[in-house]
Amino acid sequence: MSAPIVRVAGLHKSFGSLEVLKGVDMQINAGEVIVVFGRSGSGKSTFLRCINFLEEPTQGTIEVAGRSIAAGIPTRFRRKQVQHLRRTCGMVFQQFNLFPHMSVLDNVMEAPRRISTQSAKQVRDHAMSLLADVGLADKAAEYPIRLSGGQQQRVAIARALAMRPQVMLFDEPTSALDPELIHEVLAVMRNLAQDHSTTMIVVTHEMGFAREVATRMCFFHEGRIHEQCEPEQMFDGSRLPETQRFLDAVM
Amino acid sequence: MPVAPTDEAVPHQRHGLAQSLELYSLKVPFRIKVAAVWLVICGLLLAGFLKSGFDIAWMGDHAFAIAKAVWVTIAFSIIAISLAVGLALLGAQGRVSRNPIAYGISGFYTSFFRGTPLIVQLFLWYLALPQLALGLLPQQYATWFIWPAQVAGIVGIAFNYGAYMTEIFRSGIEAVPHGQAEAAAALGMSPGQQMRRIILPQATRIVIPATGNEFIAMMKDTALIGLLGTTLLWADPFRMAQLSGKADFRNLEALIAAALVYWGLTAVFSFFQRKLEERMSKGYVRQVKDAS
């Protein structure tokens, strides 16, 4: 078995006196799809955001694709390392966060254009093929404001993929969407998962999606991984009491 | 708008003169009434001027020379606003920075230049800076800081307005949702790239109305440059008015002419600014493209 592509060790995160993450350890192999779920405030978003250093971990080590960064030194003192890590980790946000002043295609091309060494044509071709993958090739020239929420989120996924990340982080990608738009975003994510080339960490309460594509499910509770197992076991009704209570409530 | 009592509402009341006037006035559009008020004000002023011996013929002879000097105002304003935008961009970076040096310098800058009178600052650049330079630097370098009145005036106005615009730009930068910088950061873009490519283009849209106001205010304040002293070539409408008015004891006519020039100039730019604002606000509205 090859080394894990993501290794989180002893991760703690406090906001002032509030300790949000109280020691999280996780090892993820390439191609895995991890679904993270748990109550509001249990630290799921903070966990994802610590992985790509959008939040500064208070303690612990993050290793992605063989490069590890330890907590304790502010990001600005090792900007290059953090930027490199972020390029191997795409992130998709609950609120899409598309750039409103750029067309859909420019949104997707922006980062590779500024950062990667590919030629302009390579960048454009790759961006167009990603837009085709998410079913939005015909919207390339549109501005984000003229797209539906589901379409915006699919563009956001294409944008994150444009840097050819090895790991994708999804923070509740469908919870800002109207119910009828959720499935189109999940379909894109399902395709990505079935590709097995991208490792995914997904915070979501879409249990159908989790059951179908997750290789492992992690229940966060009070800043810790309370319980984790494969989806089949997760839904077999014999979980720890806290996990079971939550599952019963959302199912 | 107040509604006058009608017959139905107050059945037993007889119409007095005041009431019929009020009823009649309801039929006149508000804008027409306002225009009438303006006309009356202008008429009264004109009557007062004429009664005091206002020399219209003199004004006719000299108004053109005064109005022509408006190019000086426009030139000074354009140079000063360009400098001020540059200063404000730098200043705003400092205001949103976590670097104590950048934050400290920009804080000192805005505090001093917003906290002291513009006219004092102009004289500081014009008279005090050369003294400081002569005291500190060898002669040949010190002369670099002895500026003509126009240069000192433009620099002074630029630094002053740059300080106010620093705060405008800062609030514009802060008005861009935090998720924008985050999304860019998550893609691996550097802080500089985030600022240049993602934050500033969006902040620009937000600050254009306020920046336009500053530009209009700045055009009027360029009249202060003349107080530092000026040559005839660089005389602005105010300076021209002073020169020609004093010579012929026609201060009222000359100064009114100068005031009208500035008033006209700001009216024109306010108009363009309103148009620009309308266009900018459309950019972010979700609308269907014209079918044409």
Ligand SMILES: Nc1ncnc2c1ncn2[C@@H]1O[C@H](COP(=O)(O)OP(=O)(O)OP(=O)(O)O)[C@@H](O)[C@H]1O
């Ligand atoms: N920047 C911050 N400053 C202070 N407190 C924060 C910050 N970000 C998160 N928190 C707090 O940390 C706790 C965990 O937040 P987090 O967003 O990780 O929870 P979550 O599990 O993602 O919840 P949700 O399901 O509502 O998204 C919450 O109590 C939240 O108020």
Ligand SMILES: [Mg+2]
């Ligand atoms: Mg969250």
